[in-house]
Structures are given as structure tokens and as C-alpha cells.
Amino acid sequence: MAVKFGTNARGKLDKFKVLPIKSDDQVEILAGKDKGKKGKVLRVIPAQNRVVVEGINTVRKTMRPTQANPQGGIQTVEAPLNVSNVALVCPSCGAKTRAARRRDENGKKIRICKKCGADIDK
Helix, strand or coil, rough: CCCCEECCCCCCCCCCCCCCCCCCCCCEEEECCCCCCCCEEEEEEEECCCCCCCCEEEEEEEEEECCCCCCCEEEEEEEEEEEHHHEEEEECCCCEEEEEEEEEECCCCEEEEECCCCCCCC
């Protein structure tokens, strides 16, 4: 039996993982053809452990004509990357970092930079 993304060995859906990267975060690419480039996260897919980054990992895809795109043809779109191939960039110090978590005075979890200690979440 083939195991699908987001399922365990018995075929039951796993709970969604909490990824350290969220939408609109600035990330740097660690591996692949776009290594060293920086970009903004457009979409996070926790069930597949993947992220889509703006302008990174672009592929050419043939599109059928639709009402939104009557011409059809070949377009470039961003393909998902594995979350292990991207690193979070701290907005205050600008360095690649891992995110630690702590609770603020209201009890809400926030992410902090492990290098400078500044809050990543606004």
C-alpha cells in the first residue's frame, strides 16, 4: 500500500504539522538551483511539508485555455519546495536563523530569533 502525503502507515490522516515558517515570511534558499536567493513565502502546505516562495523554483507549465486565460499556452509558475531547503530570515538582524517560541503577556505564542532575540511575529 502506498502511503500518501499527510497520512500515516494505516492510511489515517495525520494532524497537521506546525511548521516554523509562515506565509509572508522572508526566507533564504539553502539547496537547489536557486541556492542563496531570498524571497517571500506565498503559501505553506503543512500536509506535504512544503512551501511556495515568490520567484523561486519556477517551472514552465502548459495551461489550457480558460475564461480567465483565453489564450492558454506556456506559463511560468512557482513550484513548492521542501521546508528543509529554506531558512527563515530575521526581519531585524537580517541573518538566517531558526525560530524559538515563547509566550507573550497575553499567553499567545510568538516566534523569536535565536540569534538576536527579537520578535519575528509582529
